[in-house]
Amino acid sequence: xxxxxxxxxxxxxxxxxxxxxxxxxxxxxxxxxxxxxxxxxxxxxxxxxxxxxxxxxxxxxxxxxxxxxxxxxxxxxxxxxxxxxxxxxxxxxxxxxxxxxxxxxxxxxxxxxxxxxxxxxxxxxxxxxxxxxxxxxxxx
Amino acid sequence: xxxxxxxxxxxxxxxxxxxxxxxxxxxxxxxxxxxxxxxxxxxxxxxxxxxxxxxxxxxxxxxxxxxxxxxxxxxxxxxxxxxxxxxxxxxxxxxxxxxxxxxxxxxxxxxxxxxxxxxxxxxxxxxxxxxxxxxxxxxxxxxxxxxxxxxxxxxxxxxxxxxxxxxxxxxxxxxxxxxxxxxxxxxxxxxxxxxxxxxxxxxxxxxxxxx
Ligand SMILES: [Zn+2]
Numbered sequence: 001x002x003x004x005x006x007x008x009x010x011x012x013x014x015x016x017x018x019x020x021x022x023x024x025x026x027x028x029x030x031x032x033x034x035x036x037x038x039x040x041x042x043x044x045x046x047x048x049x050x051x052x053x054x055x056x057x058x059x060x061x062x063x064x065x066x067x068x069x070x071x072x073x074x075x076x077x078x079x080x081x082x083x084x085x086x087x088x089x090x091x092x093x094x095x096x097x098x099x100x101x102x103x104x105x106x107x108x109x110x111x112x113x114x115x116x117x118x119x120x121x122x123x124x125x126x127x128x129x130x131x132x133x134x135x136x137x138x139x140x
Numbered sequence: 141x142x143x144x145x146x147x148x149x150x151x152x153x154x155x156x157x158x159x160x161x162x163x164x165x166x167x168x169x170x171x172x173x174x175x176x177x178x179x180x181x182x183x184x185x186x187x188x189x190x191x192x193x194x195x196x197x198x199x200x201x202x203x204x205x206x207x208x209x210x211x212x213x214x215x216x217x218x219x220x221x222x223x224x225x226x227x228x229x230x231x232x233x234x235x236x237x238x239x240x241x242x243x244x245x246x247x248x249x250x251x252x253x254x255x256x257x258x259x260x261x262x263x264x265x266x267x268x269x270x271x272x273x274x275x276x277x278x279x280x281x282x283x284x285x286x287x288x289x290x291x292x293x294x295x296x297x298x299x300x301x302x303x304x305x306x307x308x309x310x311x312x313x314x315x316x317x318x319x320x321x322x323x324x325x326x327x328x329x330x331x332x333x334x335x336x337x338x339x340x341x342x343x344x345x346x347x348x349x350x351x
Contacts (some may be wrong), residue, residue, distance in 0.1 A: 007320055009213045009303070013289040016306055020234040062230035062304050063213065 005081050009065040020056030022046045023044060023068045049073055054088045151344070154244065159184060159217040160271040160331035164339075165206065171339040173304040173346050177279040179338050181331075184271035186248050190224075192257075198259035199239040204235050205255045214301045216315065222248070224312055225302045225325075231326075234312065241267060270313075271331045275338060276321035283312070283341045284322060294319065308337040 002014035007125065028034055028042055047053070055071050058066050070080040080089045159301065160166075161181045172178040183302035192199045194209060202235035203209045207219025211227035217224045221240070225233040240246035252263040275283060281292050308332060313325040325336045 005263070012305070061306050064231065065228055 002076060002078070002136065004057065004069070004078065006059045006062055006065075007081055008065055011060060012059070012062060014111050016059060016061040018060045020058055023054040023056045058083070070093065093131060097098040141187075143163055144340060146220045157184070157299070160328040161273070161335045163333040164332065166336065167339060168319065171342055171346075173279075173316040173342065174275070175277065176345045177277035177342050179342060180274050181335070181337075183198055184238040184265065185272060186236045186238055186246065187266045188249055188252050188269060189266045189269075190232040190234055190262070192232075192256065192259070192261035193230055196259065198256050198261060199210075201257070202252060202263075204337075205251045206232075211271065214302055214303055216302050222300075224313070225315065227313070230261075235325075238267075254340050255262050268328065270325045270327055273324040273331075273334065274317075274321065275324065276318070278320055279345050280320055280322055283338060283345075287337065288314070290314075307336055308341075310334060 003011050004014055004017055006017075026047070028038075031039070033042050034042065050073060052070055054068060054070055056066055057069050058064070068084060068085050068086065068088075070081050070082075071076060071078050082089055112114070159181055168181065172180070177304045182216065190202060190206070190209075191207075192202055194211070199209055203217075206217070206224045207222050208217030208224065209232055210224055211216045213226055215226050218234075222236045225235065227233050234248070234252065236246075236248050238244060240248040242248065242250045249263065249265050256263050262305060284292055284307060286304060290303060290305055297303075297316055299316050299318050302313055304311070304313050306312070306328075307324060308331045309313060310326060311331075312334065315323040315325070317323050324334065324338075
């Protein structure tokens with residue numbers, strides 16, 4: 001189970017979210033000028049990155065807001081969470097910063113519904129588990 | 141919940157209104173363990189879904205009708221008899237007693253609609269959208285913790301806060317009404333499932349604790 005830091009709600013279980021696919025796929029300037037192949041590539045072709053990938057997520061059972069996330073598709077490490085419309089942050093994020101990102105977002109909700117204790121305890125098993133299973137799935 | 145208040149609904153419809161978990165009333169009574177954990181369905185509520193830009197003039201007008209709009213996740217605002225739950229940055233749920241509904245002599249929906257006016261946003265009567273469960277007692281938190289991943293410890297989940305999350309794998313708004321009491325707002329179609337889920341989670345507390 002991933003623990004995802006919603007920018008509005010803090011750390012929540014992965015089951016509260018929906019995946020929205022690759023981020024930063026911009027709508028063509030002039031769709032009428034595209035040929036069929038270019039249009040098909042805009043609609044259906046997406047990167048299949050092994051490693052850090054920018055993707056969209058929706059906090060569907062929480063605040064119902066979209067946001068972008070930088071996630072490593074091999075280790076499942078969440079490297080950054082940033083708003084829709086914002087440019088992709090630099091990927092030079094040390095792996096150790098991942099836990100830091102999560103706890104900062106959790107603390108930013110003043111409600112305290114996401115206590116640091118919870119995020120710490122549930123992050124470790126989640127990360128460990130996905131770290132074991134991810135490479136296997138990534139090669140499929 | 142059975143009809144308790146002597147309220148006259150339009151065209152007599154109030155008298156035949158039946159709450160989504162009314163068929164579980166008996167089960168909830170026998171499944172409750174007084175002094176440990178008690179579950180019952182709450183009375184009908186008037187609920188309005190509000191979507192409005194929180195930094196706008198119209199949101200200030202709506203706030204004055206509703207008793208404030210919460211600014212962030214967890215916050216609950218409101219005034220006497222009215223609670224406003226934060227559902228999203230521009231989405232709120234206004235909850236008031238049943239008699240606040242316009243068809244029963246109140247003016248909640250109408251005054252919220254008037255406060256929004258022609259501005260962008262929406263005020264929707266959601267009174268039949270959700271039902272409420274009242275879960276209380278010293279073990280209420282232990283029951284919820286079986287199906288809710290949030291930290292419900294009193295140090296972080298304090299009375300008067302509410303979150304939109306999952307309990308028993310279904311989406312609910314969870315409001316902490318007191319030190320040991322919670323109000324859950326599941327959608328009506330989930331009432332049967334959540335009622336039975338909570339009853340199942342409560343079962344162990346009816347037996348003596350195994351040391
Ligand atoms: Zn959220």
